[in-house]
Amino acid sequence: MYTQALNQRDAAPAATPEDAAALARFQARIDADERIEPNDWMPAAYRRTLVRQISQHAHSEIIGMQPEGNWITRAPSLRRKAALLAKVQDEGGHGLYLYAAAETLGVSREELSAQLLSGAAKYSSIFNYPTLSWADIGAIGWLVDGAAIMNQIPLCRCSYGPYARAMIRVCKEESFHQRQGYELMLALSRGTAEQKAMAQDALNRWWWPCLMMFGPPDSESQHSDQSMRWGIKRFSNDALRQKFVDATVPQGHFLGLSFPDPALRYDAEAGHWRFGAIDWAEFRRVLAGDGPCNRQRLETRRRAEAEGAWVREAALAHAAKRRARAATPPLAAE
Amino acid sequence: MAENPMPQNAMPQNVMPLWEVFIRSRTGMAHRHAGSVHAPDAEMALQAARDTYTRRGEGLSLWVVPSAAIIASDPADKAEFFEPTAEKIYRHPTFYEIPPEVGHM
Numbered sequence: 001m002y003t004q005a006l007n008q009r010d011a012a013p014a015a016t017p018e019d020a021a022a023l024a025r026f027q028a029r030i031d032a033d034e035r036i037e038p039n040d041w042m043p044a045a046y047r048r049t050l051v052r053q054i055s056q057h058a059h060s061e062i063i064g065m066q067p068e069g070n071w072i073t074r075a076p077s078l079r080r081k082a083a084l085l086a087k088v089q090d091e092g093g094h095g096l097y098l099y100a101a102a103e104t105l106g107v108s109r110e111e112l113s114a115q116l117l118s119g120a121a122k123y124s125s126i127f128n129y130p131t132l133s134w135a136d137i138g139a140i141g142w143l144v145d146g147a148a149i150m151n152q153i154p155l156c157r158c159s160y161g162p163y164a165r166a167m168i169r170v171c172k173e174e175s176f177h178q179r180q181g182y183e184l185m186l187a188l189s190r191g192t193a194e195q196k197a198m199a200q201d202a203l204n205r206w207w208w209p210c211l212m213m214f215g216p217p218d219s220e221s222q223h224s225d226q227s228m229r230w231g232i233k234r235f236s237n238d239a240l241r242q243k244f245v246d247a248t249v250p251q252g253h254f255l256g257l258s259f260p261d262p263a264l265r266y267d268a269e270a271g272h273w274r275f276g277a278i279d280w281a282e283f284r285r286v287l288a289g290d291g292p293c294n295r296q297r298l299e300t301r302r303r304a305e306a307e308g309a310w311v312r313e314a315a316l317a318h319a320a321k322r323r324a325r326a327a328t329p330p331l332a333a334e
Numbered sequence: 335m336a337e338n339p340m341p342q343n344a345m346p347q348n349v350m351p352l353w354e355v356f357i358r359s360r361t362g363m364a365h366r367h368a369g370s371v372h373a374p375d376a377e378m379a380l381q382a383a384r385d386t387y388t389r390r391g392e393g394l395s396l397w398v399v400p401s402a403a404i405i406a407s408d409p410a411d412k413a414e415f416f417e418p419t420a421e422k423i424y425r426h427p428t429f430y431e432i433p434p435e436v437g438h439m
Contacts, residue, residue, distance in 0.1 A: 039409045089389065096386050100370045103352070109372055110349060166369065173390070312350065312374075319375040 030231045035161040038104040046230055047105050050160050053232065054102040059116045060124035061095035063297050067131045068140060076134060083180045084137060090177065094170045101162040117302050125283060126213050128291030135188055135195075135202035141181015143203075143210045143248065149174050150244045151214065159231030182251065189255040196256070203252065204260040211275070212283040214241040242272060249273045351400060353379040355387055358395035365397050373398075 022041060029036065036042055065088050072088065075081035099109055115121035126144055131137065152174065155167040188199040215221060215237040227233035235243075252259055263276030285291065350372035356365035368387045373379035379398040388396070407415055423429050432439050 037409065039406060041410065086389075093386050093389060096371070097369055103370070108349075109352075169369075315374040315378065316350070322375065 027229070030159050030229075033231075034159075035164065036159050037161045045226075046232075049227065049230070049232065050163065051102055051105050051107050053227075054098055054105075054163055055107070055112045055115065056122050056124075058095045058098035058102060058112065059121055060127065061091050061098060062116070063123045063127045063301065065091045065095075066297055066300055067127055067129070067293075068137060070131050071134060071137050074134070075137075080137075080184070087141070087177050087180065090173050094173070097166040097169055098163075101160075101166040104162045113305070117298070117305060119289065119298060122287060124213060125286040125291065126209050128286050128293045128297060129205070129209050130293050132205075133198050133202060135185070135198040136206070138181050138184030138188060138199065139202035139206040141177050141179075142185050142251070143181075143206050144213070145174055145177040145181060146248060147210045147213045147244050149178060150240050150247075154234035154240075157231075157234060185255055185257075189257060199255065200257050203257050207260050208278065208282075209286075211241055211245070211278055212280075212286075214238075214244065216280065216283070217278075245273045245275055246271075350374060351379075352402075353383070353398040354401050354404060355383040356397040356399070357387060357393040359392055361394060365395065368392075370401060371398070 023043060026036075026041065026043060026046075036046075068084060068088050068091070072081065072084050075084050099112060102112060103109060112121070116123070126147075131140070149171065152167055152171050156164055156171055158164040158167065185199050185202075188195040190196075218236045218238045221237055228236075249259065249264065261276045263274070265274055266272075267274050286294070289295075351374065352370055352372055353376075354370050355368045357368045358365045368383075371379055371382040371386055373382045376398060380396060383396050383398050384393075387393070419425075
């Protein structure tokens with residue numbers, strides 16, 4: 001079986017002593033590239049790590065609907081509007097696939113949702129930046145989704161089966177997101193001087209926050225080593241970041257745009273684009289809640305949750321009423 | 335008293351029941367597990383499953399099943415549970431020797 005009905009917190013969390021033999025068997029399965037499935041034995045720390053990572057990932061998708069949703073009503077054409085609507089709907093869908101995967105680990109949807117709303121759970125720092133112009137929609141698709149794809153493709157081979165399967169589904173859909181963003185940037189770059197300036201401004205603002213999406217440098221990444229051993233992570237933060245820069249810089253040059261990094265240069269010997277120092281103080285500030293939009297994002301999410309509560313209650317009451325009616329035997333006189 | 339086969343009756347009434355989603359992607363294919371959704375009843379579970387898992391024509395048919403209705407084998411027992419099949423090698427065609435002159439069989 002796949003998911004269990006775990007809306008409520010496990011009354012008695014499995015507190016089995018983790019003997020060395022079980023741990024060794026588990027690690028051997030991982031090393032043999034086997035997938036771990038929901039009911040399989042797993043170390044408590046593996047479960048905790050996955051719940052944290054998958055739920056943060058889900059929260060990011062859900063919060064990520066806001067910066068783009070901001071422009072749906074102001075899209076400049078029906079074609080762009082349809083694409084943006086579909087993309088934002090996809091982000092919601094991705095959040096739901098991921099919550100479903102997290103729930104297979106024994107955590108309830110209600111708990112995960114409460115962690116997001118209380119501010120206890122983290123989500124990707126990138127969604128705390130504002131979308132100030134239409135070009136930001138292009139920059140998000142091209143850069144933010146491009147960075148997300150770099151991060152997510154290795155997760156399709158993650159050791160935890162439900163997470164890997166959810167990521168395969170997500171990655172299939174992300175490609176459209178990146179392509180529509182780049183096409184939008186291309187249209188602006190080939191447009192009027194004002195349109196091109198708008199595209200450049202968007203690139204200037206999104207470039208550094210996108211490089212931060214890959215997380216802290218390997219030298220100070222807290223969870224990397226263990227996650228690598230467990231087959232949750234396949235490449236280091238810095239390796240993925242470099243891969244993203246190498247793929248993206250030529251695309252930006254094709255647009256005729258420049259990158260806001262005076263230190264950016266091609267290292268022909270290594271075959272890599274070398275980039276300047278990232279402002280990690282800004283990254284930590286945004287992650288800690290002090291980015292440009294953190295309060296607004298959570299406030300919007302809390303309001304949506306509160307305003308939708310009556311709908312959920314009514315639907316549950318209706319379902320309960322219908323079950324009760326179906327369960328009542330008809331009167332003899334009828 | 336009517337016997338209601340819906341096990342979500344056993345769940346607390348204030349939480350959204352969980353449903354497993356199965357999709358038939360093409361005619362001739364079996365339904366395949368895709369993920370799960372939360373919904374108050376079967377009809378809304380079908381709609382939620384459609385919106386969540388078939389936004390690009392992935393399906394021709396959907397099943398939703400209350401998650402609590404699925405009875406699963408225990409992975410911890412898998413050695414004993416599936417053991418008898420492993421030693422019955424005579425169930426496989428390669429167990430039987432046919433002279434090569436007979437040709438493909």
